Amino acid sequence: MKTIKFLSMAILAGSFLASCSSDDNSPEEINEEETITTMTVTLTPDGGGTAIELKSQDLDGDGPNAPVITISGNLAASTTYNGSIELLNETETPAEDITEEVAEEDDEHQFFFVTTGSIDTVTYSDEDGDGNPVGIEFSLTTGAAGSATLAVTLRHEPKKPNNGTLSDAGGETDITQTFSLTVE
Amino acid sequence: MKAKLFITLMIVFPFWGLSQNCDNTITGKVTDYHSKLPLENATLLIVGTTHTVETDAGGSFLISSICVGNYELEVSHPECNTILMNIVVQEDTTIDIKLEHHLEELDEVDVVGEAINDKTNSASEEKLKLPTLELYSSGTLGDALRELGGVSSLNTGANIVKPSIHGLNGSRVLILNDGVRMQDMEWGDEHAPNIDINTAGAVSVIKGASALQYGGDAIGGTIVLEQAKIPVKDTIFGKTLISGNTNGRGGTLTSELTKAFGSGWFAKVQGSYKRLGDLEAPDYILSNTGIQELGTSLRFGKRLFTWGWDVRYAYFSSEIAVLRASHIGNVDDLIRSINNGQPEIIRSFTYDLQNPRQEVKHHLAKLHFYKRFEGLGKWNFQYDFQSNRRFEFDVRRGELDGRASIDLELTTHTLSTDFKWDAKEDHQMHVGLLGRYQENFPNPATGVRRLIPDYEKFDLGAFALGEIQITDQLLLEGGVRYDFTRIDAQKFYQTSRWNERGYDTEFQDLIVEDLGTSILVNPVFDYHNISATVGGKYQWEGEETLKFNYALAQRAPNPSELFSDGLHHSAARIELGDLRVDSETSHKFTASFEQDFNHWGYSVEPFANWVQNFLLLEPSGVEFTIRGAFPVWEYRQTDARLLGLDFSAYANWTKYWKTDHQFSLVKGQETDNNSALINIPAANFRNQITYSVPQWKNFSVSLESQYVFRQNETPDNIMVFSPEQQQEVLLEINTAPDAYHLLGLRSQMEFPWAGNKKITTSLVVNNLLNTNYRDYLNRQRFFADDLGRNILIQLKFNY
Incomplete structure (x- = not known):
């Protein structure tokens, strides 16, 4: 008798299981809210003139496609440029401005500039609440004509203050892109 | 009349x-x-x-x-x-x-904690009994299992410990918790089993797929956790255990109470709480490595010889902080960490659990009924339910920092029944059926693309096992099992990834909806798996025993192997599954020879495991993103061979002095080109000397030495382009750390207390000499040294 009772319970439970499996709702698509797809570095000559735009765009984020780099023109020799950086998440419509988030948390972020060739100096033009550099605004001075590279790296939670080098700062890399430039 | x-x-x-x-x-x-x-x-x-x-x-x-x-x-x-x-x-x-x-x-008759049955007759099997488990009350199941030969672990720090048997872990190791197969996302390297070690009364490890009653896919082996047995008599008893650790500056409190009646009724409640702050390496604090764990369980039922039932509910929640320095941005950060030799972030000690961290809640409920039929055998019926919710918090920007990056909910229902004919002395039969339904729900609220997709999984299994006593010396056993698995997933792929994988030519018919930059697909895959085992045991008149066993096992790929696709921050790598992968097939041979003399004994257990379509995750190249370069780790199938040996011996030199010795070795290679497999444990050698005087309040003290060799057989390192250095550099991701030697101390005494109650005190010192070391199977070896000295003091009250 007990056996029959339990067997019927088993069948009941089984049919309950089977009924569980009938929902077929499509999952919701996720828009990555954190991805930075695009970094635009704008270099405006100090005395005025045409701004040069260095852009790195990676629309599939951590997908297989590499970022696409576009450089709008060549830099002039021995010139000081006012630089600014804009970060966007273009997977969202309209594109989300990530620069604002970085500016809000400027004590936890810092851009680093590593140069080679015909770039003389890069100096920070902004600072966070503790007086440490951030790098959303900076100034860049070119040297004699020739080729140059500018590597821009954004670190999250670096050691602050640091000596300005990537290795001393530590932290996690949010963005890093190297631009090959011509100074003429 | x-x-x-x-x-x-x-x-x-x-x-x-x-x-x-x-x-x-x-x-x-x-x-x-x-x-x-x-x-x-x-x-x-x-x-x-x-x-x-x-x-x-x-x-x-x-x-x-x-x-x-x-x-x-x-x-x-x-x-x-x-x-x-x-x-x-x-x-x-x-x-x-x-x-x-x-x-x-007869479970119900034996004294608590003693007498554990063998799960098979012919496979290599080892057991951990309650006194050993109790010493690991503030550790993890994986730590305790390392006491056994051939068992190692894949760690992420000290708190996330995945047991590994004969070099294999994860989905290849089944964990049975009181008759319930754990369903807790065992596919992830950084997912530890969600088990409170304090709930187990005994643990058996079967080093192979021979215990077919539990599952056919245990290519590595099976771990069986059993509850302490409850006597059928009017009694009430309990236990409280308090452990304090110096490393982590915290401890564990666990308590249980059992009430049993002569009529067969019983009830047991148990609870434990563990709290540790930041752990420490010999030279620095391992910032953000604290843990908080809470486990409770309730069990009640009626057990008679002829029939009985029991209900068990267990809840386990853990919150584990993951070493802050191990959360990195890209391949340059990884190179820097490897070269630094010291974690980049060392803060002062804290109990706070910050990001990155994991939070897991596991519910397990079970209803079990059995009946014995006179002259036939025993029938079991069981329903169990499990719910596993996992959150992983990354270091994120702004308000997202408080939101989990991974939020998965895995729900499993299982029905199983089996019948064991054990009436005859010389032969037995065991047959069973299983049905399982599982659903995974990745919460889209994370704002991060799902690493594991929505899926439903159906399993059906049937097995038959038999054993026959041929002569007084020789026993033979064998069995077969069939498992059907269907996985029905719904997943979004980035269009670029779909095309790069070549799925656009092979799997175009799976597409449900094309959203431009992404595609929704509905893969439905069926797997039919057969497993089988045959083995024997020969016992000589003296004290020698020979066991031999062959097990054929097949394992369907897990969701991670099929569908993973995305950036794994903790490892700074892009992990890619493959829809084309098929079931693994393993042929494992084990033998064990044991000899016991009056004062000493030894056992030798060689094994050989050939795995066709062995699934492995290994670096295959580099992809560039705006965040820099990331090594790509792809799942790939190959044929592999694992050979090894476990050796153990003991000697009772005098009444008071005893020594134990253990050696384990595993070699894992791909069969076609003899290249080394990844994450194979290094050979290790353990020796222990114990001095015990039972008449001094059961006093014992032992000194343990553990020597772990360097793993010299690892896959090749890979070359990656470093955007920071603007050149190709060698990423030493597979280089194994040096060999190391650790000493440990254990001492124990027992004091009677109010009649038949007693207090047991234990002192354990791990890494006695505060040695700096890193272990090949710790995923945080790139970032920090392993644990420094830990002094553990434990008080146990039995009442």
């Missing part, structure tokens, strides 16, 4: 009268419950009297000169359980008594 009755009464009545004068007899026969064979030399005693007799060769007995009245009769036999039965004597009485012959199988 009436006359007949009258005559009868007339004849009986005088005797009745006489019986008042204590002239009754009790006669009967004692037989085995299962085989119904008569039992010779069973002793019958009328409690409180001197009446005692033994059964003859036919199992019959006669007790004479018994007064009318109620008695308690005690029936015992050397190979059986003693039973007590009430009898009423009003006249000459005949009773048939059945004794349970399978002493070791």
Whole structure:
């Protein structure tokens, strides 16, 4: 008798299981809210003139496609440029401005500039609440004509203050892109 | 008619009268419950009297000169359980008594924590008993299992410990928790089993897929956790254990209380709480490595010999902080960490659990019923339910920092039933059926693309096992199992990834919806798997035992192997599954030879495991994103071969001095090109010397030495382009750390307390010399040293 009772319970439970499996709702698509797809570095000559735009765009984020780099023109020799950086998440419509988030948390972020060739100096033009550099605004001075590279790296939670080098700062890399430039 | 009755009464009545004068007899026969064979030399005693007799060769007995009245009769036999039965004597009485012959199988009779059955007869098997488990009360299951030969672990820090058997872990190791197969996302390297070690009464490890009753896919092996046995008698008992650790500056409190009745009813409650702050390496604090764990369980039911049921509910929640320095941005950050030799972030000690961290909640409920059929065997029926919710928090920007990056909910229902014919002495049969439904729901609220997709999984399994005692020395066993698995997933792929994988040519028919930059697909895959085992055990007259076993096992790919696709921050790598992968097939041969002399003994267990379509995750190249370069780790199938040996020996030198020795070795290679497999444990050698004096309050002290060799056989390192250095650099991701040697100390004493209660004190020192070391199988070896010295003090109260 007990056996029959339990067997019927088993069948009941089984049919309950089977009924569980009938929902077929499509999952919701996720828009990555954190991805930075695009970094635009704008270099405006100090005395005025045409701004040069260095852009790195990676629309599939951590997908297989590499970022696409576009450089709008060549830099002039021995010139000081006012630089600014804009970060966007273009997977969202309209594109989300990530620069604002970085500016809000400027004590936890810092851009680093590593140069080679015909770039003389890069100096920070902004600072966070503790007086440490951030790098959303900076100034860049070119040297004699020739080729140059500018590597821009954004670190999250670096050691602050640091000596300005990537290795001393530590932290996690949010963005890093190297631009090959011509100074003429 | 009436006359007949009258005559009868007339004849009986005088005797009745006489019986008042204590002239009754009790006669009967004692037989085995299962085989119904008569039992010779069973002793019958009328409690409180001197009446005692033994059964003859036919199992019959006669007790004479018994007064009318109620008695308690005690029936015992050397190979059986003693039973007590009430009898009423009003006249000459005949009773048939059945004794349970399978002493070791009767869970409910044995003393708590002792006597654990073998799960198979012929496979390599090892056990951890309660006293050892208790010493790991504030550790993890994986830590405790490393005491056994051939068992290692894949760690992420010290708190996330995945057991690994003969070099294999994750989905290749089944974990049975009180008869319930754990369903807790075992596919992830940084997912530890969600088990409170304090709930287990004993743990058995079967090093292979031979225990087919539990599953056919245990290519590595099976870990079986059992509950402490509850006696069938009126009793109440409990235990409280307090452990304090210096490393982590915290500890564990665990307590349990059991109430049992002679009628078979029982109830048990158990709870434990663990809290540790930041752990410490010899030279620095491992910032953000604290842990908080809470486990509770409730169990009740009725257990009789012929039938019974029990219900168990267990809840386990853990919050584990993951070393802050191990959360990195890209390949340059990884290179820097490897070169630094010291974690980049070292803060002062704290109990706070910050990001990155994991939070897991696991519910397990089980309903189990059994019935024994006289002369046949035992039938089991079980339903179990599990819910596993996992959150992983990354270091994120702004308000997202408080939101989990991974939020998965895995729900599993399982129905199973089996029948074991064990009535016959010389052969047994065991058959069973299983049905399972599982659903995974990745919460889209994370704002991060899902690493594991929505899926439903259906499993059906059936097995048949048999064993036969050929001669007194030789026992053979064998079995087959069939498993069907269907996985029905719904997943978004980035269009670029879909095309890059080549799925656009092979799997275009799976597309449900094309959203431009992404595609929704609905893969439905079926797997039919067969597993089988055959083996034998030969026992010589002396103390030698030889076991040999062959197991064929097949394992369907797990969701991670099929569908993973995305950036794994903790490892700074992009992990890619493959829709094309098929089931793994393993052929494993194990043998074990054991010899026991008066004062010493040893066992040797070689094994060989050939795995076709072995699934492995290994670096295959680099992809560039705006965040820099990331190594791509792809799942790939190949044929692999794992060969190894476990050796153990002991010697009792004097009454007080004892030594134990253990050596384990595994070699894992791909068969076609002999290249090394990844994450194969290095050879290790353990030696222990123990001094114990039972008459000094059960005092014992032991010194343990563990030497772990360097793993010299690792896959090749990879070349990656470093955007920071603007050149190709060698990423030493597979280089193994140096060999290391650790010393440990253990000491224990017992003090009686208020009658039969007792207090046990233990002192354990791990890494006695505070040695700096890193272990190849710790995923945080790139970032920080392993744990420094830990002094653990434990108090146990039994009441």
